[in-house]
Structure formats: C-alpha cells, structure tokens
Amino acid sequence: xxxxxxxAVPKGRRLVCEVCEAPAERMCTACTVTYYCGPVHQKxxxxxxxxxxxxxLIPLRTTMPFYNSEEERQHGLQQLQKRQxxxxxxxxxxxxxxxxxxxxxxxxxxxxxxxxxxxxxxGLSSVELVPAYLLLAEASLGLGRIVQAEExxxxxRWTVLKSTDCxxxxxxxxxxxxxxxxxxxxxxEEARYHLANDIYFAxxxxxxxxxxxSGGYFHLANxxxxxxxxxxADTLYTKVSEIWYTYLNDHYQALLQARSxxxxxxxxxxxxxxxxxxxxxxxxIQILTSILSIREPTSSKAPQKTVLVLKTLSILYYLMLxxxxxxxxxxxxxxxTEEHLDVQEQSVIKELLNIISIEEEQPLT
Amino acid sequence: xxxxxxxxxxxxxxxxxxxxxxxAILAREKxxxxxxTIPRAQLIKEKDDIDHYLEKNFKGLSKEEVAAHRNxxxxxxxxxxxxxxxxxxxxxxxALTEQWDALxxxxxxxxxxxxxxxxxxxxxxxxxxxxxxTRAEAAERQEYYEExxxxxxxxxxxxxxxxxxxxxxxxxxRCFKIAQRxxxxxxKKEAEAQAHMxxxxxxEGELLEAAQHYEAFHELTQGRIWKDETGQLLNLLACExxxxxxxxxxxxxxxxxxxxxxxxxxxxxxxxxxxxxxxTMEGEAALFLGSAHLAAGEYETALTVLxxxxxxxxxxxxxxxxxxxxxxxxxxxxxQGQTTEAIEYLEKFVKIARNNFQSLDVIHxxxxxxxxxxxxxxxxxxxxxxxxxxxxxxxxxxxxxxDETKVHYGIARAxxxxxxxxxxxxxxxxxxxxxxxxxxxxxTQIKYDPVLGLTRRxxxxxxxxxxxxxxxxxxxxxxx
Numbered sequence: 001x002x003x004x005x006x007x008a009v010p011k012g013r014r015l016v017c018e019v020c021e022a023p024a025e026r027m028c029t030a031c032t033v034t035y036y037c038g039p040v041h042q043k044x045x046x047x048x049x050x051x052x053x054x055x056x057l058i059p060l061r062t063t064m065p066f067y068n069s070e071e072e073r074q075h076g077l078q079q080l081q082k083r084q085x086x087x088x089x090x091x092x093x094x095x096x097x098x099x100x101x102x103x104x105x106x107x108x109x110x111x112x113x114x115x116x117x118x119x120x121x122x123g124l125s126s127v128e129l130v131p132a133y134l135l136l137a138e139a140s141l142g143l144g145r146i147v148q149a150e151e152x153x154x155x156x157r158w159t160v161l162k163s164t165d166c167x168x169x170x171x172x173x174x175x176x177x178x179x180x181x182x183x184x185x186x187x188x189e190e191a192r193y194h195l196a197n198d199i200y201f202a203x204x205x206x207x208x209x210x211x212x213x214s215g216g217y218f219h220l221a222n223x224x225x226x227x228x229x230x231x232x233a234d235t236l237y238t239k240v241s242e243i244w245y246t247y248l249n250d251h252y253q254a255l256l257q258a259r260s261x262x263x264x265x266x267x268x269x270x271x272x273x274x275x276x277x278x279x280x281x282x283x284x285i286q287i288l289t290s291i292l293s294i295r296e297p298t299s300s301k302a303p304q305k306t307v308l309v310l311k312t313l314s315i316l317y318y319l320m321l322x323x324x325x326x327x328x329x330x331x332x333x334x335x336x337t338e339e340h341l342d343v344q345e346q347s348v349i350k351e352l353l354n355i356i357s358i359e360e361e362q363p364l365t
Numbered sequence: 366x367x368x369x370x371x372x373x374x375x376x377x378x379x380x381x382x383x384x385x386x387x388x389a390i391l392a393r394e395k396x397x398x399x400x401x402t403i404p405r406a407q408l409i410k411e412k413d414d415i416d417h418y419l420e421k422n423f424k425g426l427s428k429e430e431v432a433a434h435r436n437x438x439x440x441x442x443x444x445x446x447x448x449x450x451x452x453x454x455x456x457x458x459x460a461l462t463e464q465w466d467a468l469x470x471x472x473x474x475x476x477x478x479x480x481x482x483x484x485x486x487x488x489x490x491x492x493x494x495x496x497x498x499t500r501a502e503a504a505e506r507q508e509y510y511e512e513x514x515x516x517x518x519x520x521x522x523x524x525x526x527x528x529x530x531x532x533x534x535x536x537x538x539r540c541f542k543i544a545q546r547x548x549x550x551x552x553k554k555e556a557e558a559q560a561h562m563x564x565x566x567x568x569e570g571e572l573l574e575a576a577q578h579y580e581a582f583h584e585l586t587q588g589r590i591w592k593d594e595t596g597q598l599l600n601l602l603a604c605e606x607x608x609x610x611x612x613x614x615x616x617x618x619x620x621x622x623x624x625x626x627x628x629x630x631x632x633x634x635x636x637x638x639x640x641x642x643x644x645t646m647e648g649e650a651a652l653f654l655g656s657a658h659l660a661a662g663e664y665e666t667a668l669t670v671l672x673x674x675x676x677x678x679x680x681x682x683x684x685x686x687x688x689x690x691x692x693x694x695x696x697x698x699x700x701q702g703q704t705t706e707a708i709e710y711l712e713k714f715v716k717i718a719r720n721n722f723q724s725l726d727v728i729h730x731x732x733x734x735x736x737x738x739x740x741x742x743x744x745x746x747x748x749x750x751x752x753x754x755x756x757x758x759x760x761x762x763x764x765x766x767x768d769e770t771k772v773h774y775g776i777a778r779a780x781x782x783x784x785x786x787x788x789x790x791x792x793x794x795x796x797x798x799x800x801x802x803x804x805x806x807x808x809t810q811i812k813y814d815p816v817l818g819l820t821r822r823x824x825x826x827x828x829x830x831x832x833x834x835x836x837x838x839x840x841x842x843x844x845x
Contacts, residue, residue, distance in 0.1 A: 196443075199452070209456075235506060
C-alpha cells in the first residue's frame with residue numbers, strides 16, 4: 001500500500017514529495033508519514049537520511065495526542081521541540097559527513113531535512129537557518145550547480161546581514177562557503193577575500209590553531225596552489241597539517257598515558273577516540289589525504305613534511321580503529337624516514353607502528 | 366527549496382503560446398520587471414552584470430569601502446594579511462591582541478585603573494604591524510633571515526615605549542629566535558639579540574638570566590669590531606652591560622650578606638672591564654670591588670683595589686672618579702681607625718668636588734669630615750665642616766639634605782658648647798653661675814673662660830672658635 005492517488009487525498013490536504021515538494025504519489029511504508037513523487041526520490045531519500053530517521057519522524061508528523069492537563073501539554077510540546085532540535089543536529093551532521101566524503105547527491109536530502117526542521121523551530125528569518133543553507137550550497141557546488149549554490153548563499157548572506165547576533169562561527173562558515181563558491185567560479189580575488197574572512201572569524205570563535213580554523217587555511221592554500229604560488233600554498237599546507245598533527249597527537253598521547261596508567265584496573269580497556277564527530281573525521285581524512293597527494297611528488301625534496309602528513313593520517317586512522325589503514329600509512333612513513341631522515345624520527349614511527357600492530361592482533365571486543 | 370534540476374519533469378511545462386500585439390511585446394521588453402519565463406540563472410547573471418556596471422560607472426562605495434565601514438580596522442588588517450597568505454603574521458597579531466586582552470583582564474582583577482587603549486583602536490600601530498610583519502614573513506619564506514630580523518627589530522623599536530613594553534619584549538624574543546638562524550654574518554645579529562634579551566631580563570629583574578644573555582653577548586663580540594647604529598663598539602657595550610649586571614647582582618648578594626659570592630662576581634666584572642679597555646669602566650669596577658671588600662671587612666684588599674682605582678682615575682684625569690676614589694679610600698681608612706689619613710683623603714675629595722662644583726659631593730665629604738672630627742672630639746672643626754655642608758645644602762635648596770645637615774650641625778654645636786658648660790658647672794663659683802644664668806635667660810650668649818674666670822670673652826663668636834688645642838687639652842684627662 002505504498003501508492004497514493006493525489007486525487008483521492010482529502011480536499012485541502014496536500015501531500016508533497018519530501019525531496020522536491022511536487023505532488024506525492026508514494027508513501028514510505030515504514031513510517032507512513034513521508035511521501036514522495038516517485039521511486040527515484042524515495043530511493044534517494046532512503047539512501048541519504050530517511051533510513052536513519054524514519055521512525056523518528058512519526059511523532060513529529062502525527063497530530064499530538066490529547067493531553068488531560070496543561071502541564072502535560074506543555075511537557076508534550078517541549079518533548080516535540082527537543083526531538084526536532086535533535087533531528088536538526090543529526091541531519092546536519094549526516095549531511096556534513098556526506099559532503100566531506102564527496103557524496104554530494106546524498107547530502108541534499110539530509111540538508112533539506114535539517115533546513116525544514118530549522119524553519120519549523122526557529123522561523124523563517126532566523127540565523128539558525130544559515131548552516132543548513134550553507135550545507136545546501138556546498139552540496140550544490142559539489143554537484144556543479146553554481147547558480148543554485150549562489151542562490152542559497154545569497155539567502156544565507158542576507159539572513160546574516162539582517163541579524164544582529166550572529167555568532168562568529170556562523171560568519172566563518174558563511175565566508176568559507178562563499179570562498180568555495182568563488183573558487184568554483186574561478187574568481188580567485190573574491191575567493192581569497194572570503195576565505196580570509198573565514199579564517200578571521202573562525203579564529204575569533206575558536207582560536208587560530210583550532211582544527212575548525214584549519215579548513216579555511218586549507219581552502220586558501222588550494223587557491224594559492226591553483227594560482228601556482230607554491231611557496232605560499234606550501235606554508236599554508238604545513239600550517240594545516242601541523243594543526244591536525246598537534247590535535248591528533250595530543251589525543252593519541254593522552255590515550256597512551258591513560259592506558260599505561262590504568263590498564264589493569266578492572267581490566268577496562270580505553271576505547272580509541274578522536275574526540276571528533278563523524279563530519280570532522282571525514283573532513284580530516286579529506287584534508288589530509290589531499291595534502292598528502294600534493295606532498296607526495298616532492299617527498300624526496302622535503303621528506304619531513306610528507307612524513308608529518310603520513311604520521312598524522314596514521315594516528316587518525318588508528319584512533320578511528322581502522323588499523324589496516326593506519327598500518328599502511330605508518331609503514332609508508334617509516335620507509336620514507338629510513339631513506340631520508342635521522343634515527344630519532346624513525347624510532348618514533350616504529351613505536352607507532354608497534355602499537356598499531358598490537359592493536360590489530362587483539363581487536364577490541 | 367530545490368530547483369528545476371531535481372524537480373520531476375512533469376512539473377515543467379512548455380510556455381503556453383499567447384498571441385500579443387506588437388505594442389505589448391515592446392512594452393514587455395522595456396518593462397523593468399522580467400517575465401517569469403526567464404530562468405533564475407539568467408536573472409542572477411544579469412544582477413551580477415548590473416552590479417558590475419554600477420560599480421564601474423558610479424563612484425559609489427566599492428565592496429572594500431563598504432567592508433572598511435562595516436568592520437573594525439583590526440579585522441580589515443587581518444583580512445588583508447590573510448588574503449595575501451600571510452598567515453603567520455595574522456597568527457602573531459591575533460595572539461598579541463589576545464594577550465592584550467588577557468593583560469587587561471588581569472589588571473581588572475587587581476582592580477587597577479587601565480589606561481591603555483586597545484591595539485584595535487590604534488590604526489597607526491596596526492599599520493606598522495601589517496607593514497613589518499608581512500615583510501618579515503615574506504623574507505622568512507625565502508629564508509632571508511637577516512631581513513626577517515631587521516623587520517622584527519624595527520617593530521621592537523617602534524614599540525619601545527613604556528606603554529607597549531610587552532609588545533617590544535615579544536619581538537625581542539622573536540628576534541632572538543630568528544637571530545640564531547642567521548649564520549653568515551658571524552653571529553653579529555645573534556649578539557645583538559642576546560643583548561636585547563639581556564636587557565629584557567634585566568628590566569624584569571631576573572638578573573641571573575640577564576647575566577647569562579649578556580655573557581653570551583660578550584662571548585660573541587669578543588675580538589670583533591662590530592659597531593651598532595650609533596657607532597659604538599659592540600664589544601664595549603657588552604662589557605659595559607656585563608659589568609652593570611654583575612654589579613646589580615653583587616648588590617643583591619651584599620644585601621643578603623653573601624660577601625664571598627659578591628666579591629667573586631665583582632672580580633669577574635673587573636676582569637671584563639679590563640678587557641673592555643675602557644679605563645673609566647675599569648675604574649668603576651674597581652670601586653665596586655673595593656666597596657664589596659670593605660663591606661666584607663677585608664680592609665687591606667679594599668685599600669689596594671681602591672688605590673688602583675684612584676691611580677686609574679688620575680691617569681685618565683677624571684676628577685669625578687678620583688673624588689669617588691678618595692671618598693672610598695677614606696671610608697676604608699675610617700673603618701680601620703686611621704683617621705688622620707682618612708681626613709687627608711677627604712680633604713682632597715672636598716677640594717676636587719669644590720673645583721668641579723659637585724655640591725652634593727661637597728656636602729657628603731663635609732659631613733664625613735665633620736663626623737670624623739666629631740668622633741675625635743674636635744667639635745669646633747666638626748661644626749665648621751658641618752656648617753659648610755649646611756650652607757652648600759642651602760645653596761642647593763634641597764630640603765631633605767638641608768634638614769639632615771642642620772641636625773649634624775646642631776649636634777656639633779651642642780657638643781662644642783657642652784665643654785664650656787661643664788667647665789662653668791665644675792668651677793662652681795659665682796661668676797660662672799652668673800654666666801650660666803645669663804645664658805639661660807637669653808640662650809644666645811655664653812661667656813667662655815678657659816682658665817676659669819681669668820679671661821672672659823663675651824662674644825658669641827669666641828665660643829664657636831674655640832681653639833682645638835685647648836679642646837684637646839681639656840679632653841686629655843678623659844682620654845687617658
């Protein structure tokens with residue numbers, strides 16, 4: 001019974017496609033509150049976000065049950081709000097993760113959901129809508145739909161401009177996406193301006209050496225790389241890899257220390273943790289691998305820099321519990337150091353490799 | 366929210382053909398509002414064109430100008446840096462402004478009144494930051510470390526005022542780090558940087574650290590003929606700084622009564638001063654060493670060192686230092702109890718000070734002389750010297766000094782009169798009693814009769830010009 005007939009829908013009630021808002025012809029049988037214009041969009045939505053939130057949508061889209069008291073009603077409303085807020089964040093993170101993984105097509109439905117819930121909760125002209133607009137813009141950019149991306153960005157920019165209490169983090173995101181837009185449009189002048197703004201705002205919000213600021217540096221580096229200003233791009237890439245290395249290495253060292261101190265207490269194992277959410281992990285992988293691919297051709301000239309990236313990647317994968325990849329990067333780093341660098345560096349990497357292989361042999365239950 | 370691309374094909378119908386009059390078509394073309402059939406993409410493109418056109422042909426505000434009005438100057442500067450990829454400069458500037466905030470907050474906690482304006486509100490300073498930091502970074506990228514150093518040093522110099530001392534210190538530290546990478550100039554920059562670091566620590570009162578840096582500075586400049594901007598030899602500068610810092614260190618040790626260490630350090634200082642081949646400095650080092658020996662109670666060594674000092678001063682023809690030397694020697698002699706020699710030296714000192722119009726020294730020397738005579742019991746000479754000291758102080762119009770000398774003078778006069786008084790009292794005859802009574806009446810005149818009633822001189826002056834010899838005679842029974 002997943003087919004519905006638009007003409008049979010009661011008058012005044014409009015069932016629209018979850019993805020494109022066209023009149024609906026199908027319904028999700030699992031939750032029965034989500035409609036689609038056709039199997040294509042249903043499949044797209046299912047693959048992107050619906051599978052994860054299908055059941056969560058039911059309480060949001062059915063009418064509220066009858067409450068006996070005002071108190072209960074208030075409570076119910078609060079619950080609803082909470083659910084919606086949770087969904088906003090969840091959809092947002094999922095979409096972000098898709099974006100960093102390069103699955104732009106998949107990101108669109110998730111981002112749309114985030115945007116829709118935001119509209120419900122915060123109203124149409126709230127700054128809260130901006131992150132969702134930005135996601136959509138980024139997805140559109142990834143799909144090569146520059147005009148559409150610009151549309152979203154203009155929307156976001158206007159919202160930010162009108163609001164008086166926009167956080168630095170939002171400003172930073174907006175400028176980052178504007179920068180990406182102008183990169184796509186090959187307007188490097190503008191792109192640099194916006195990315196500079198991005199870094200400035202991100203620094204105000206998180207500090208200059210934060211992983212959340214590193215994205216701005218990375219894109220700026222890409223611009224300079226595209227402009228063939230290798231020296232500039234190089235220092236920026238170094239900066240980005242250093243930021244990530246410091247962050248991940250801190251986590252790694254903390255983990256090792258915690259293990260060495262309390263390993264036999266209740267036999268409790270410490271779970272590897274990057275301290276990042278999925279989107280940030282995806283971002284880290286994307287940034288670091290692309291830096292690596294840039295570094296690799298010149299690794300004989302400046303092995304130190306390549307080794308740093310390899311080491312960072314290895315630690316990252318190790319913390320993400322993907323030991324085989326961690327091992328691969330670590331051994332690549334080792335072979336590079338054996339060729340070019342001193343013993344001290346080698347021993348550091350050997351130690352890392354050791355720890356990874358121990359982990360590999362005894363996988364956590 | 367979604368555009369035509371994701372929309373299913375059934376929603377996009379071809380436009381319905383409508384027959385229109387010619388005028389209607391024309392009007393449609395001319396009318397500002399566009400028909401719905403134009404895709405949004407085209408609209409956006411047109412808007413871009415319009416923007417571009419407006420920007421070019423109308424002298425309104427450009428995007429940069431708008432940004433400049435909307436944003437703070439600090440932000441504009443930061444963005445300007447980042448645009449050209451000067452991320453290190455940005456980081457540095459950003460860190461500095463944050464540090465400023467932290468300083469202010471700390472001051473607020475201690476509820477100090479914070480007068481400084483924030484860096485953000487001082488565009489000229491920000492401009493300087495931009496100028497030098499970006500140039501330094503560009504040079505660093507190309508590994509011209511000397512250029513980097515020069516730029517950073519220029520910044521440090523620019524912030525060399527009491528308000529921005531912390532900024533200057535920051536750049537001194539940066540200079541120091543960079544200077545260690547400059548190799549081909551033989552370490553001149555490094556030496557300079559060491560000197561700055563030394564100065565930095567000296568100002569903060571961390572003398573040991575400062576001494577370390579100055580030592581490094583000295584070592585680096587040894588045997589070199591480098592000169593600084595003012596044409597001074599760096600080596601000489603190093604010696605001077607090192608001697609100064611050693612002196613401060615030894616002062617601190619003397620305060621803690623750690624004489625051995627102090628003397629050790631001052632010996633080092635005088636060695637270095639000798640090396641610096643600047644006689645004045647050498648002399649000064651000797652003076653301090655001498656004083657330290659004196660404080661430690663090693664009078665003989667102190668004397669030899671100080672004699673050398675006076676020799677040096679004499680050979681240079683430096684009266685000031687010669688005076689100081691005499692003073693120091695006199696002090697040593699005084700504490701040894703050789704008062705006559707001490708007086709000799711002090712008299713020389715007074716003469717020199719007089720000749721050079723060093724009123725403070727004159728006062729000092731006269732007071733010392735007065736003290737010695739006081740101790741020896743030659744009260745009239747003592748009061749004479751104290752009077753000299755007092756009148757010089759009056760000339761100088763320094764109340765504190767005046768008060769001090771006044772007291773000394775008064776005490777000496779009292780001592781002087783005491784003798785006569787006791788004589789009168791001891792003699793216990795009518796005349797003496799009368800004399801005492803009349804003195805008590807007026808408190809100004811007292812008649813003195815050395816041989817008890819034989820000759821009575823009535824003038825006040827006479828009392829004060831009591832011959833020393835007689836004083837000695839009268840005192841002699843007590844002394845024995």
